[in-house]
Amino acid sequence: MPELIKKQMIIDGKQENASSGETYLSINPATEEGFAELPQGSKADAEKAISAARASFDSEKWSSLPAGKRGKILWKVADLIMQNRRELAEFETGETGKPIRETMSIDIPMAADLFRYYAGAATKVHGETIPVNGNFFHYTVREPIGVLGLIVPWNFPMLIAARKIAPALACGNSIVLKPAEISSLTAIRMAELCLEAGVPEGVFNVVSGKGSVVGQVIVDSPLVDGISFTGSTSVGQTIMQGGAGNVKRLSLELGGKSPNIVFVDADIDTAIKMAAAAIFYNKGEVCTAGSRLFVEASIHDEFAEKLSARAAKMLPGDPMDENTRLGPLVSKVQFEQVSEYVKIASEDGATVTAGGEKHDIGSGKGYFYKPTVFTNVNNDMRIAREEIFGPVLSVIKFSDVHDVIQKANDSIYGLAAGIWTRDIKKAHYVAQKINAGTVWINTYNMYDAASPYGGNKMSGFGKESGMESIHEFYTRSKTVWVDLNF
Ligand code: NAD
Numbered sequence: 001m002p003e004l005i006k007k008q009m010i011i012d013g014k015q016e017n018a019s020s021g022e023t024y025l026s027i028n029p030a031t032e033e034g035f036a037e038l039p040q041g042s043k044a045d046a047e048k049a050i051s052a053a054r055a056s057f058d059s060e061k062w063s064s065l066p067a068g069k070r071g072k073i074l075w076k077v078a079d080l081i082m083q084n085r086r087e088l089a090e091f092e093t094g095e096t097g098k099p100i101r102e103t104m105s106i107d108i109p110m111a112a113d114l115f116r117y118y119a120g121a122a123t124k125v126h127g128e129t130i131p132v133n134g135n136f137f138h139y140t141v142r143e144p145i146g147v148l149g150l151i152v153p154w155n156f157p158m159l160i161a162a163r164k165i166a167p168a169l170a171c172g173n174s175i176v177l178k179p180a181e182i183s184s185l186t187a188i189r190m191a192e193l194c195l196e197a198g199v200p201e202g203v204f205n206v207v208s209g210k211g212s213v214v215g216q217v218i219v220d221s222p223l224v225d226g227i228s229f230t231g232s233t234s235v236g237q238t239i240m241q242g243g244a245g246n247v248k249r250l251s252l253e254l255g256g257k258s259p260n261i262v263f264v265d266a267d268i269d270t271a272i273k274m275a276a277a278a279i280f281y282n283k284g285e286v287c288t289a290g291s292r293l294f295v296e297a298s299i300h301d302e303f304a305e306k307l308s309a310r311a312a313k314m315l316p317g318d319p320m321d322e323n324t325r326l327g328p329l330v331s332k333v334q335f336e337q338v339s340e341y342v343k344i345a346s347e348d349g350a351t352v353t354a355g356g357e358k359h360d361i362g363s364g365k366g367y368f369y370k371p372t373v374f375t376n377v378n379n380d381m382r383i384a385r386e387e388i389f390g391p392v393l394s395v396i397k398f399s400d401v402h403d404v405i406q407k408a409n410d411s412i413y414g415l416a417a418g419i420w421t422r423d424i425k426k427a428h429y430v431a432q433k434i435n436a437g438t439v440w441i442n443t444y445n446m447y448d449a450a451s452p453y454g455g456n457k458m459s460g461f462g463k464e465s466g467m468e469s470i471h472e473f474y475t476r477s478k479t480v481w482v483d484l485n486f
Contacts, residue, residue, distance in 0.1 A: 005036040005091070007184070009045065009208055010191035012052035013201025018209070019044045026182050029097040029328040030319050030366045036095065038184050041209030046176070046217035049205035053147045053174040054223045056202030063144050063172030071122035074170055076197035077190075078115035081108060084193065090320075091185035092158055097327035097367070098282060099319045110447070111162035111190075114465075117449035118166035125171055125470055127477060137482040142475040144172035145249060146225035149218035151211070151239070152187070153231045154180035154330055155285040155389075160253075161187050163464050164228045169199060171474040176224070177206045178215050180231075182331055184208040211235065222246045228473060229253070230287075233387075233413075233458050251462030251473045253287070253454060255387040256415030259408035260290030260444065261398075261430065264299050266420035267442070272303065275393075276310050278418060278444040280371045283316070283329055284338075284391035287459075288416040290444055292384055293395045294404050300397045304375045307395070308353035311371040316359055328367040329390060335367035338390035342372060345383040345392070350374040355391070379407050387413070401426060405433045414456030418444045437463075 004025070008015035017023075018039035025034035039045070056062060062070070081088065088111075089103035098107065127140035150164040157179060168175050179187035184206075191206045207214045215235075218224055219242035226249035229239050233254040243250050260278050262271045278290030295303045319327035329335045335358075342356050355370030369391060377384050377394040384394045398404040408417060416438040421427050431439040437455045440446060447453065452468040454460065463469050 004034055005094075005185065007036060007038055007188045009039050009041060009049075010188060010195070010204070010206045011045065011049045012205065013195055016045070018042055019048075024181070026095050026184065027331065028094050029330050031363070032365050032367075036185055038208045041207040041214045043213060043217050045209070046207050046214045047221070049176045049207045050147065050218065050221050050223050052202040053176050053205050056200060057144075057146050057174040061200045062169075062174065062203045065172075067122040067125065070170060070172065071119040073198040074115050074119035074122065074166060077194055077199075078112040078119065080193040080197055081112040081115065081190070084189070085109070088158060088186050088189060091189065092183070093319050093327070095183040095185055096154060096157065096330050097319050099324045099327050101322055101324070102282070107156060107159050110449075111158045114159075114162040114166045114449045118170035121167070121467060121470060122170040124467070125475060135483070135485045137484055138480070140477045140479050142171075142477055145474065145476055146173065147223060148173050148175050148474075149221075149224045149227045150175055150177045151215050151218065151227060151229045151231065152177070152179055154183040155282065155287070157183040158186040158190070160230050161190060165190065165194075165204070167469050167474045168228075169194070169204065171470060173474060174203045175205065176218055177204070178211070178218055179206065179208060181208070181210055216242065219243055220245060225249060226473065227251070228462070228464075233460075236460060249473065251464065251469075252460035253462070253464060254458060254460035255413060256287045256289070256455065256459050257292060257385065257387055257411050257413045258288050258290050258416040258418070258436065259292045259294055259411075259434070260418035261294045261404050261408060261420065262296065262299070262303065263421040263423070263426065264296045265422050267422065268299065268303065270442075271420040272306050272310060274420075274444050275307055276314065276371070279393040280311065280314055280326065280391050281445060283326060283369070285330055285334070285389055286445065288438070288445060289389075290418050291388065291393060292379075292408070293393055294398045294407060295395060297397050297399055300395070304353060304373070304395045308373045311354035311373050311393070314371045316368045316370070317361055326371070329369050330367070332367060334390060335369060338369055338388060338392060341383055341386070341388045341390070341392060345374050345377070345381065348381045348383070349376065350381060350383060350394070351376040379410055385411065401430060405430060409433075409435045412458040415459035416440070
């Protein structure tokens with residue numbers, strides 16, 4: 001068995017064990033063995049981190065630095081991330097089962113890119129002068145919020161954390177980051193790299209441990225001014241309730257059940273390839289996964305057949321192997337959830353046309369699951385309504401534009417959608433009618449540090465990435481009136 005990686009939390013710039021001395025193991029989902037030993041953060045640890053963040057913010061040691069200086073430090077963080085790319089990628093792959101070729105080429109570089117984007121953005125955060133009635137000089141200034149709790153899930157641990165850390169720091173906030181229990185290594189490493197780059201002690205704290213303990217303390221604390229949360233809708237609802245205590249500012253990125261719509265006039269070969277990528281990328285553990293595939297009736301059968309054949313060839317393998325494109329599901333819990341939904345789908349009358357079972361890579365170990373396609377699905381079945389968060393695709397037939405708009409919007413979620421057609425008028429019409437935060441036309445799962453991203457309905461609210469996140473969440477505006485009447 002490879003040696004366990006051991007990491008400590010970062011509180012007030014120092015490496016800390018849990019005050020109780022307790023630790024837990026994060027598990028490598030490809031081997032089912034321990035990958036890292038981490039501190040089991042307690043209520044007291046979370047409170048200590050919050051106090052450190054509060055003291056650092058109140059001292060203004062970070063927020064009063066010139067924005068350009070903060071930007072330079074964040075640029076250095078990006079350089080350090082890239083210098084440590086291999087180590088970070090191995091942490092991410094070891095804890096989550098993402099293929100190393102993806103963590104090396106997508107997760108880690110995109111996290112660095114977020115730091116670069118917000119390094120540049122730091123000097124572009126400003127208010128405006130507004131011509132009000134009367135003889136007044138009237139202006140707004142943009143200020144940091146204060147202490148922010150950043151709570152993240154396990155499916156893109158580094159990327160989702162970077163999407164929050166970089167803008168929070170660019171604007172002068174202090175933070176307490178709570179990574180998912182099963183994927184904390186890259187979060188802790190990022191805090192170490194931020195210290196090395198020059199972010200002052202106490203500004204960036206990371207507490208590992210349980211959501212119900214560490215996360216809940218952050219949510220309930222009156223010393224925390226805002227929470228940016230990415231995770232499940234049910235925990236998001238708990239956070240809304242907890243945050244009401246001191247009326248915290250909230251940004252919630254929650255679940256999804258995104259429609260991916262293929263019209264008869266699409267480039268069919270590309271649509272088949274991309275429909276598979278839309279659901280199976282990162283083993284379907286993607287909030288925007290195109291998990292409901294709507295196919296126009298006249299091409300439905302042939303499309304489903306070709307797509308199923310493609311899925312059947314996409315077998316998962318050892319995520320540390322450079323050639324692997326699909327890894328194991330992240331955990332036993334997730335494996336059981338996917339298996340359960342596959343059972344439910346069959347009982348509800350859907351037909352499995354690919355996968356539907358565990359995959360053995362030869363070791364007999366690991367939470368590997370075959371990419372799974374169901375046809376004969378209708379929009380009322382549980383597999384079409386509930387977020388599975390795994391490699392399970394529901395293929396649903398539709399008759400025309402109006403039928404598919406109605407079906408696509410018939411969901412509690414509104415995170416993302418895909419549209420495949422060569423008809424430009426139809427593409428834009430449908431894009432306008434779909435209730436989702438992001439719509440991709442003839443592409444899917446595209447992200448960029450500059451592109452605002454967030455959900456509607458029970459997929460949450462608040463935008464991340466781009467300048468919009470700075471205006472919506474990481475800063476507030478203050479209005480100043482100056483009497484000029486002589
Ligand atoms: P989760 O909601 O179980 O956990 C997310 C984080 O919240 C973890 O760090 C967890 O420890 C913490 N947490 C749990 N209970 C808490 C509490 N009571 N108070 C405070 N924090 C608490 O989600 P997960 O299983 O880690 O991730 C999967 C979910 O995340 C899916 O529903 C997926 O759709 C969603 N997700 C959404 C987006 C998006 O951008 N919309 C992106 C990725 C994942």
